[in-house]
Amino acid sequence: MRYLPLTPDDRAAMLAAVSASSIDDLFVDVPAAARLSGPIEGLPAHASELAVERHMAALSRQSHAAGDGPFFLGAGAYRHHVPASVDHLIQRGEFLTAYTPYQPEIAQGTLQMLFEFQSQVARLLGTDVANASMYDGSTACWEAIVMARRVTRRSKALLSTGLHPHYRSVARTMAKYTGDSLVDGDPSLEAGTDWAALAAAVDKETSCVVVQYPDILGRIDDMRALAAACQAAGALLVAVVTEPVALGLIQSPGEMGADIVVGEGQSIGVGLQFGGPYVGLFACKSKYVRQMPGRLCGETVDANGKRGFVLTLSTREQHIRREKATSNICTNSGLCALAFSIHMTLLGEAGLRRLAAINHGRAKAAAAELAKVPGVSVLNRGFFNEFTLLLPVEARPVIHALAEKGILGGVSLGRLYPDNAGLANGLIVAVTETVTEEDIAAFAAALKEVLA
Structure with missing residues (x-):
């Protein structure tokens, strides 16, 4: 069966509707030099499923897992x-095929899972509230910078030299289109962090200071003095956590005064998987909840007084006017969030x-x-x-x-x-x-x- 199982009459009717005599008429605006005149040279015309499996297996054996x-x-x-039970549970049909829980009456399982996920993340990161996850840690970091601008109405962000260079690169790329000013630099091979220098650099133009904890070199520092400096200047402190397992031993950023805590949840429940998909964590103080991007699931009661779950806040562009949206993220890494929540539940x-x-x-x-x-x-x-x-x-x-x-x-x-x-x-x-x-x-x- 073709991918689009249309009959010749179906295709003819569709072409007639757009006044085209053939499929080729749809591509007349593509320069001739950019169009293929035949099959791509070097590629086999076809192969059996068994042959393709053997070929791909041979290629995979060249990798070092x-x-x-x-x-x-x-x-x-x-x-x-990652316990085998995590993979087993996330492949249940009601989770694996679920998309976005717009209709709470038929998505109670997904909504409850996201509510539990939020509760786990908020407690882990030491904050009042967490959202229902984001794409990954790097984009969550950028969203925190944008959120800080909305809260403070300032546009200068100080990035620690210990912030992961990939996170820094994402922020620089996005700042080209928003006008945010980013102050950053490479780390130096020293045992201490640059947080004291950051605290001294915070001024009345600073929207936020972004630090990683532990940082890219593995260094751990106390952020309370930096948090106090940010608070005194009216700026927000954003803490980035790329290894959430660390928070099983070290004090959480929220407990030390961070206003927004973001991170990568891959360590818990999600394998390396050749670079993705991963799951972004995003949490903050409750007073900033209405500026938090993404979605927030809440607990309520139904008409019969029974416990139920709903989308409490969902300030995305597909739900409200684009100019009022706090983020253009149109879905989330829901299955990875589920894996995170299951693994966290198993651990306790x-x-x-x-x-x-x-x-x-x-x-x-x-x-x-x-x-x-x-x-x-x-x-x-x-x-x-x-x-x-x-x-x-x-x-x-x-x-x-x-x-x-x-x-x-x-x-x-x-x-x-x-x-x-x-x-x-x-x-x-x-x-x-x-x-x-x-x-x-x-x-x-x-x-x-x-x-x-």
């Missing part, structure tokens, strides 16, 4: 163990704290072992499950040499900051519960051999 050996990649995307508070403790313990063991390699040192004074190594040589060739030995040894700062030679020797290493003692020993031995 995360579970094929020691894996220490991080920098915003983390490998954690005690389980999350245990998981975080395991991550931190193995990261400390790895840092101690890797620091024994001649010429290698650890930048951080403190960290959760991610830290920065300082190598005696450029990190990018070292990463490639380690990969040849079957070890994915981290993310080089040279890859994240290709135009900053001062960061070339930095290597970001992430250690989660999936890393074993044998993995750490293999990494240290291979690193010693590569640097010899």
Whole structure:
């Protein structure tokens, strides 16, 4: 069956309706040089399903999967163990096929799940309220900057040098079209953050200050002084969390005074999946709830007095006038939000704290072992499950040499900051519960051999 199963008479009627004699008439405005005169050269005309499966399987065997050996990649995307029950439950038909719960009377399951998700995120991030998720952490970060402009009526945002460069890049791209002024820069290989300098730079023109916690180098700092400086100047403090498992051990940004907390929820319930889809987290203080983008699900009672759930706030452009909308995001990563919520429910508070403790313990063991390699040192004074190594040589060739030995040894700062030679020797290493003692020993031995 064709993808569009129309009969010749159907197609003829459609062409007649638009006064076209053939399908080709629909493409007359496309320059002849841009049109194909036949099949694309080099592509096979057709292949059986079995042949295609075998071909794709052969291609996939050329890749080195995360579970094929020691894996220490991080920098915003983390490998954690996801229980099989998460995948099983999100594939239930009533969840897998659900879109947007416009009709609450037939979408109670989806609405309740989103309500529980919001409750979990708000408690995790230490805020009053959270929305029903966003696309990913980077776009959530930008939405926070735009929200701060709406609240303060200012348009200058200070971005910490420790903010993930991909998040910073998204913000710069979007600011081209909004007129927001962004003040940012690359990090320096120092043990401390730049938060004191940010606090001193906050003025009456500042809409918000954006910091990452832990930051791109794995550094952790107390943001209370920065929050106080922002409050004194009438600016908002935006905290970005790319590794939510860390909040099982360290104090939440909301508890330290952050006005808006955003982040990436991929670590909980969502696999790496070749870069997506992920799930953005967005939370804030209750007084800013009407400026929060996305959707908010609320609890109510029905006509019979029974517990029920509805879309309480949904200030998106498809619901209200475009100029009144707080975001143009037209859907959300609902299935990923469900996976996050299921995994979080399975863990519970005690389980999350245990998981975080395991991550931190193995990261400390790895840092101690890797620091024994001649010429290698650890930048951080403190960290959760991610830290920065300082190598005696450029990190990018070292990463490639380690990969040849079957070890994915981290993310080089040279890859994240290709135009900053001062960061070339930095290597970001992430250690989660999936890393074993044998993995750490293999990494240290291979690193010693590569640097010899």
